[in-house]
Amino acid sequence: MEQEKRIHLAHLTTAQYDAILNHCNSNIFVTDGQGLILYANDAAERALNCTFDKLRRMDVYQLREAGYTTHSSSADAIQSKRKSFAVYRNNLGEEIATTSIPVLNGEGQIELVVTRSDEVGSILAQQKELDRYRSLYQQMLTRSDIPSVTLIAEDPRMKEIVESLKKYAQSEATILLTGESGTGKEVLAGYIRQNSSRSMDAFLSVNCAAVPNELMESELFGYEKGAFTGANREGKPGLFELANGGTIFLDEVGELSLLAQSKLLRVLESGEFMRVGGQKVQKADVRVIAATNRDLKAMIEQKQFRADLYYRLCVLPVEIPPLRERPLDIGALAWHFLTVFNRKHRQERELPPGLLDGLRSYSWPGNIRELRNTMENYVITGDLPPLAEEPAHPAPEPIPESAPWAEPAFSLREAIERTEKAQIQAALQLTGGDVEQAARQLGIHRSVLYKKINKYQLRHRPSYGG
Template sequence: MAWESSEVAVVCSREELIQVIINSYDAILVTDKSGNVLLANRSTGRLLGVDHKKLVGKNVRDLVKEGLYDRSTAWEATETRSVVTGLIRSKYGTTLMATSTPVLDKNGDVVMVITNSRDQHLFDKFMELLERERSNANRYKKAMEYLAEADSEGKEIVAESPQMQQVMTVASAAAKTDSTIMLFGESGTGKEVMARYIHRNSLRAKEPFIPVNCAAIPSELMESEFFGYVAGAFTGASTQGKPGLFEIAHKGTLFLDEVAELPLPVQSKLLRVLETGDVQRLGSTSIHRTNVRLIAATNRDLKTMMAQGLFRRDLYYRLNVVPIKLPPLRERPEDIPILANKFLDELNRKYSFKKTFTKQTLEAFTNYNWPGNVRELRNVVERLVVTSTSDYLNFEGDQSLPNSSRRSSDTSHLRQTSTVYRGTLKSVLQMVEKEYINQVISECEGRISEAAQLLGIHRTVLYRKLRD
């Protein structure tokens, strides 16, 4: 049999067409204008828990009265002469998503109603898979945004000094594992550079590396940033929700810089995520399972903070699986000339310069104390490059550096000074503390946050001491 209409073309026999209907995975039920069942395929009987042949000739309203299911979208479509979609619950606990479509004659009267149904569980499973794919797409999009902002130029690690070679030995070995790593070191020693090195040499190198400065996130936003939120979780929340940093870093590496700045409530939730891998977005009841390699870093004394009740002891031990201490630049003088020339090469390429250091400049670099470590060295090199009118860069004349940080190998030129203090031990300690604070602030050129980091105290504590 071959026929066609404006809606469909068919080349098959009547028997073959019936087989198509009977063997359809979707439930198909056909009723007349009075609600009597004209046709029911196997899937209809399977989903309703009855023999599909016994449904033929029954009226859908009687089936509702008998309790086979709780409603009939077929009859609703007959009465309204429009398409009706809804959930139908059978007496055996199955929930169906049904759509009933009326077939009308030229006068607009119902001739028959065709109902297609499918198990609601399949829809839920499909939507779950769809949401998971959307979540993954959103996660990778966010990860790419983070990665696009990351400055990876010039991040190779210089390790000519014995101290740094020892650090690299430990870092290289730890990189091949998923163990949590805790990086200790003064401000500017290159903790993020080391974290990126570990990630690049890990089994997760092809997955996202997400760096987070914990001190830069406002305390009231930390929970939503780390764990994400669903739409409407709080006033001002995105209507699409937002994945947290752990979701974004899934299968990759999450680097928490300045981890000591986390408030205690966030520390508690962070500990739970590290132990279970489970993340629950704000406003959500569902759990997201994450697989993240964590690297944390700080320039603070966490043991002192634990004693003061400012850092959780259990979180410290959870983070401090593989501790790595990065030495300050003054303790690795062999690396200073190499680092300086490395930064100079980058700037020469960037600006098409051909500038070089004089021998005296490299010696001065080596003799300088570098309180700001590698970061300060890079800034000094850049300042010399952009401000010097000569191709030969001279460091000795740089007046922006504090004299108290300059070193000299000739100790005969050092003046030994002694200050005589009077008063109680408490008052003398207060005077010494005040002098040292002023010295550090001077070395940091008035930058309070940097001074607080060097002093090992929070910037609010430093402000309070300055007021006292």
């Protein structure tokens, strides 16, 4: 095998060797044992800001004296006969890191000095990209680095959706999550990934509304070096390249431009894409979960969204109801956020029934996101912040000034007990008689609720929780 390899290399032409060296990302520079310049690839010519025709009539000492470099690691290697490292500035003001290695003959004399160099800024950019790859790789390998997704779903409709997502997660089909902003679509996407066969692989998300249209293609598919002004000199991989084997979540997919939509359609249909400015077709094995709060069918009619992309995304559609249509989830989520923020802010706030009633009566236009912010505000300040709109309850009829005052029908204590009984009955009805859930809804301990149930002789379903 080694002999075949040598024969194959022996048939490479000078032009082919030259092409190989010119396609190296680094600057390649070669001198003889006296420092006479024998070779410089295209990158080295650019770094030295000098053509090879001029370079081959100089040695490294003349190169330095002429101001093309401030230091010569080649000269250091010739003097020491050892590998030499140096950083110099070229006449463009760029910092160049160089490594020169002497090649000795059988008698210990230097025949060649081979120098490889790179711009310091390019090295730092490569290091940053390497750190990014390393971080993603660690996330893919280490289960503890992947946050576990816990769903809060007490409403029957939401429970059905969660069961559907468990089934959908086992497939490789594209899932489209629709619903108002703030309904938890990104959390549900994480839940799908967590229950899929790709749970140990990369999970990358992008908010399509937050990326300018002119940069979306390079964000998704990457770009080659020099693809556009301001691009990384070494190029950059895109999300589909980085997430290969894993899952991509495209949030606000309805905000994509028509051009970006056509590029996305291609990778969904064929699994193939090209970097911006590239010629090489790459393959991507990626499961896509998309989400939007826009009416994509209406956008199709208005020629703002591609119908073929819509049907490619909408293999498994899931519509997430707004929080106002999930009354049981309001109390459950409020308790969940109360626990989270009590721990975060070192508080011990509770949810009295009156406050919980106020939360349930509000329509929550901002959905779960607004409820989360409201609960954190409450934990920090101890007061329920003013909500964006009045609770959807009719105002009481004003009492005419001339109306005669009648004797109360019952005492204040009786009025309180009647109200308490009605609240407990409503909570038990909403939770199907489950005492533990009803206690959470009412903001009291389960044992307290049992006593009141016995007091008012109310029907309930036994709870066996701890």
